[in-house]
Amino acid sequence: xxxxxxxxxxxxxxxxxxxxxxxxxxxxxxxxxxxxxxxxxxxxxxxxxxxxxxxxxxxxxxxxxxxxxxxxxxxxxxxxxxxxxxxxxxxxxxxxxxxxxxxxxxxxxxxxxxxxxxxxxxxxxxxxxxxxxxxxxxxxxxxxxxxxxxxxxxxxxxxxxxxxxxxxxxxxxxxxxxxxxxxxxxxxxxxxxxxxxxxxxxxxxxxxxxxxxxxxxxxxxxxxxxxxxxxxxxxxxxxxxxxxxxxxxxxxxxxxxxxxxxxxxxxxxxxxxxxxxxxxxxxxxxxxxxxxxxxxxxxx
Numbered sequence: 001x002x003x004x005x006x007x008x009x010x011x012x013x014x015x016x017x018x019x020x021x022x023x024x025x026x027x028x029x030x031x032x033x034x035x036x037x038x039x040x041x042x043x044x045x046x047x048x049x050x051x052x053x054x055x056x057x058x059x060x061x062x063x064x065x066x067x068x069x070x071x072x073x074x075x076x077x078x079x080x081x082x083x084x085x086x087x088x089x090x091x092x093x094x095x096x097x098x099x100x101x102x103x104x105x106x107x108x109x110x111x112x113x114x115x116x117x118x119x120x121x122x123x124x125x126x127x128x129x130x131x132x133x134x135x136x137x138x139x140x141x142x143x144x145x146x147x148x149x150x151x152x153x154x155x156x157x158x159x160x161x162x163x164x165x166x167x168x169x170x171x172x173x174x175x176x177x178x179x180x181x182x183x184x185x186x187x188x189x190x191x192x193x194x195x196x197x198x199x200x201x202x203x204x205x206x207x208x209x210x211x212x213x214x215x216x217x218x219x220x221x222x223x224x225x226x227x228x229x230x231x232x233x234x235x236x237x238x239x240x241x242x243x244x245x246x247x248x249x250x251x252x253x254x255x256x257x258x259x260x261x262x263x264x265x266x267x268x269x270x271x272x273x274x275x276x277x278x279x280x281x282x283x284x285x286x287x288x289x290x291x292x293x294x295x296x297x298x299x300x
Contacts, residue, residue: 023126026245028100029066031093033247036064038082052081065264067119070097109168112161116260120253123241125175129183131276132239133224138192138206140169141176141184142213142221147206150198176218185220187233187279193223193296200300207297214290222283223292231282232275240272 046057053074062068075097106121148169175182214221239253252263252272
């Protein structure tokens with residue numbers, strides 16, 4: 001097993017850190033990161049690596065960030081070029097890459113799933129904790145089917161497509177009920193409770209659902225009241241995904257109308273984590289937020 005390079009070259013590869021990883025998404029990211037470290041330790045440019053696999057430097061960059069799957073031929077060519085020649089190691093790496101390419105259940109929705117959001121779902125399924133702020137809608141993981149349909153109707157009109165999109169959203173929520181469910185820590189602007197998405201009946205059901213979800217041990221909901229005034233998250237909603245693997249850093253997800261951003265640079269992630277903590281301080285406590293949810297429900 002290659003775990004260290006020659007003096008001065010720095011660490012290059014640790015197969016052991018990959019063999020115990022279960023999630024294909026996390027495995028792809030970690031394998032890509034090891035590819036990058038190995039390339040950089042050999043002082044090989046992205047352009048040169050691209051030439052090795054008959055692709056552009058941007059393709060190599062996407063491989064190293066875990067944004068795309070691995071072709072078996074590319075894996076073999078890159079590792080050989082980077083100095084990994086032991087056939088047992090190469091065979092193990094090929095097996096790991098094949099696991100990283102495994103299809104998730106969400107691929108069944110590829111007809112309606114844009115690439116930029118498919119990536120988020122795969123990360124959502126792998127995360128052990130999601131912290132976030134929402135200003136307009138109840139977060140997707142906490143929506144009822146009727147509320148999700150009303151939100152979808154704001155952008156789509158084809159009945160079949162609407163049904164598929166709602167079904168996808170409901171399927172994502174299974175992550176909250178897994179044997180090891182994701183911890184969800186959300187701050188909701190008070191506007192999400194007041195805006196009558198789908199009408200009063202839909203909102204009543206949605207508020208009841210939020211009250212039920214807020215009492216689960218793996219879900220924390222805090223309401224940011226209007227009286228809080230301006231706050232540090234004025235730029236819009238965001239999610240921060242945290243993973244069990246120590247080699248995988250937190251990822252910030254920023255969704256836009258037709259695309260999304262994934263922030264991984266440590267300084268940017270730290271900034272959003274700081275904003276998240278400020279929001280949690282400024283928002284009502286989970287207990288007080290539960291009372292606020294019940295109050296809004298009683299007023300409808």
